[in-house]
Amino acid sequence: MGVLDGYRVVDCSVAMAGPLAAMRLGDLGADVIKVEPITGEWQRHAPAGGAVGREVNASFLALNRNKRSLAVDLKSEKGRDIVHRLVATADVFLQNYRPGVAARLGVDYDSIRGLNPRIVYVSMSGYGETGPYASRAGQDLLLQAMSGAMFSVGRESDPPVPSGTYAIDAVAAYSAFEGALAALLHRARTGEGQLVTVNMLDAAVAVQMQELSIYTVGGVPQKRSGEPHAHVYIRAPYGVFATSDGYLALAMPPLEALAQALQVPELADFDTDVDGHRQRDRITALVQDRLPHRTTAEWLEVFEEHGIWSGPVYSYADLLDDPQVKHNGSFVTYDHPSEGTVTTPGFPFRLSATPPEVRRPAPRAGEQTREVLADLGYSNDDQAALVEAGVVAPYQEREEPA
Template sequence: MGVLDGYRVIDLSIAMAGPLAAMRLGDLGADVVKVEPVTGEWQRHAPAGGATGNRVNASFLSLNRNKRSLAVNLKSDEGRDIVHKLAASADVFLQNYRPGVAERLGMDYDTISALSPRIVYVSMSGYGESGPYMSRPGQDLLLQAMSGAMLSTGRDGDPPAPAGTYAIDAITAYSAFEGALAALLHRERTGEGQRVSVNMLDAAIAVQMQELSIFTVGGVPQRRGREPHGHTYIRAPYGVFATKDGHIALGMPRLDALAVAFDLPELAGMDGDADGHTRRDEITAIVARRLPERTTAEWLEICARHDLWAGPVYGYADLVADPQVRHNGSFVTYDHRSEGTVTTPGFPYGLSAAPPAVRMGAPLVGEHTRELLEELGYPAERTAELVAEGVLACED
C-alpha cells in the first residue's frame, strides 16, 4: 500500500512536466486517471530520440506508469460530463493547458472546485497565467535560455550552453508534485481545497537560488573566462578535463592538496577562495596541461588517495552498468502489455513504511475506459454507444 493509496488524481496534462508530476503521485499509490484524447496524448506520437517502441514509445513509457487511461472527447457534452463525474470524487486535478483552453473545455478551477470544494487543483503554465508572456510557448529550451543559466557555464565567446536534460520540465514537475502534496496536507488539517499554480519560469528562477542571490545580494555578475569552466560562480578548478584516454570531472579540489597530488608546485601558494576566482583561467590552464599525462583511472586513484573531489565522465551505457547504480536499484524493470520487458528510471526517494512501486506500466490509449465508466455506473451498452459515437475510445 502506497502513502497515497485511496487518493484519486485526474491528469489532463501533456508532454513532460505535468505527466511527470502526476506519475510521482501514482508512484506513491494514488489512482491516477490519465484523461487523453481518443487519438491519444501528444507525447505518444512524438517519440524522443526516435525510440518508437511497439505501441508505446519510450518517452511516453517513462512518464506515464501507474496510470489508467481514459480516452475521451472533451469537446463533446457527454465527454465533459464523464470527466466532471470523475473530478467530483477526486482529490487532485492537474492540467497544463494553454491559457484559455481549460475554460473553453469546462475544466477550469471555478468549474472543478464547484463540483468538489475539497479538490486540490494544480494548474501548470510556461510563464504564468497572466502578464505579458502568458501566451508564449512554455518549452524547456526556451525557458532555459530565458532563465540565465546558459551563461553560467562555458567559456567567454562560446555560444550559450543548454543543459543535456529537460531540466526546466523536470524542475517544474517536482514543483507541482511538491505543491500538490503541500495542498493535500493543508486539506487534511483544514478540510479546505485550493488552487496550486506552478509555472516554468518561476521554477527555473527558484532552482537558481544560490546563483541569483550571488547576483542580487552580492552584486557579482556572471563572468565567463577564457578557459572552459563548469560554473561562473564556483572557483577553479571546476569542470571536465581531458585525460590520456578520456575525461575526468574535478569539483573545486583544494589547491594545496591538488598541488601535491598532481605535482603542480605553482598552485601551492595560492589561496583557494581568493585566487580560485580571480585567477580562474590560469589555474584551469595549469591543470588542463597536466591531466593528459595519465589515464582517467590513474587520476581517479590519485584523487581518491588525496581526498580530492573527482569523478568519471559517463555515457548512458556506463551509467546503467555502474555498481552503485545497480546497488541502489535506480532503474526498475517490469513487464508491459505491448512492449515486453521494460527498464526505466525508478524513484528519486525512498520511504521505509510505504515505498513507491510500479503497479502498472504506461497505459495503451483508452486501456481503462470501460473499467472507469463501469466504476461511474455506466451500463456496458451505453459505453459501447459512446465509443461508436466517438466520445470515447477503448483499447479493445
C-alpha cells in the first residue's frame, strides 16, 4: 500500500512535465486517472526518438505507469459532466493547458473549486499564468535557451550547449509533485484545498540557485573558456577528457595531487583555487595532452589511488550494465498487455514503510473508461449510450495484420 493510497488524482496534462508529476503521485499509491481525448493523448502518436510500440510508444510508457485512462470528449456537455463528477471524488486536479483552454473546457480553478472546495488544483505553464510570455509554448529547449544555462558549458568559440535530457521538463515536474504534496499536507491540517501554480521558467531559474547567485551576489559573469570546460563557475580541470580507448570525467581535483597522478610537474605550480579559474585553458590543455597515453581503466585506477574524483563516461548500454545501477534497482521491468516485457527508469526515492511500486502499466487509450464510469455510478446502459454518442471511448483491441 502506498503512502497516497486512497487519494485520487485527475490528470488532464500532456507531453512530459505534467504526466511525470502525476505519475510520481501514482507511484506513491494514488489512483491517477488520465483524462485524454477519445483518440488518445497526442504523445501516443508522436513517439520520441522514433520508438514506436505496438500500441503504446516508449515515451508514453515512461511517463504514464500507475494510471487509468478515461477517454472522453471534454468539448461536449456530457463529457464535461463526466469529468465534473470525477472531480467531485478527487483530491488533486492537474493540467498544463495553454492559457484560456481550461476555462473553455470548464475545468479552470474556479469551476473545479466550485465542485470540490477541498481540491488541490495544480496548474502548470511554460512561462507563467499571466505576463508578456503567458501565451508562448513552453517547450524544454526554448526554456533551456532562455534560462541562461547554455552559456555555462563548453568553450567560448562554440555555440551555446543544451542539455542532453529534457532537464526543464523534469525539474518543472518535480516542482509540481512537490507543490501537490505540500498542498495535500496543508489540507490535512486545515481541511482547505488551494491552487498550486508551477511554470517552467521559474523552475529553470530555481534549479540554478548556485550559478545565478554567483552572478547576482558575487558579481562574477559567465565567461566560457577557450578549451572545453563543463561549467564556467567551477575550476579546472572539470569536464570530459579523451583517453587512449575512450573518455573519462574529471572533477576539480587538487592540482598538486593531479600533478603526481599524471606525472606532469607543471600542474603543481598552479594555485588550485586561484589559477583553477584564471588558468583554465592552460590546465585543461595539460590534462588533454597527458590522458591519451593510457586507457580509461588505467587512469581511473590511478586517480582512485590519489583520491581524485573521476569516473567513466557511459552510453545507455553501459549504464544498464553497471553493477551499482543493478544493485540499486534503478530500472523497473514489468509486463504490458500490448508491449510485452518493458524496462523503464524506476523511482528516484525510497520509502521504508510505503515504498513506491508499479501497480499497473501505462494504459492503452480508454482502457479504463468503462471502469471509471462504473466508479462514478454510470450504469451499463448509460455507458453504452455515451459510447454510442461518441462522448467516451473504451479501449478496443487492435486487429493484427494478416
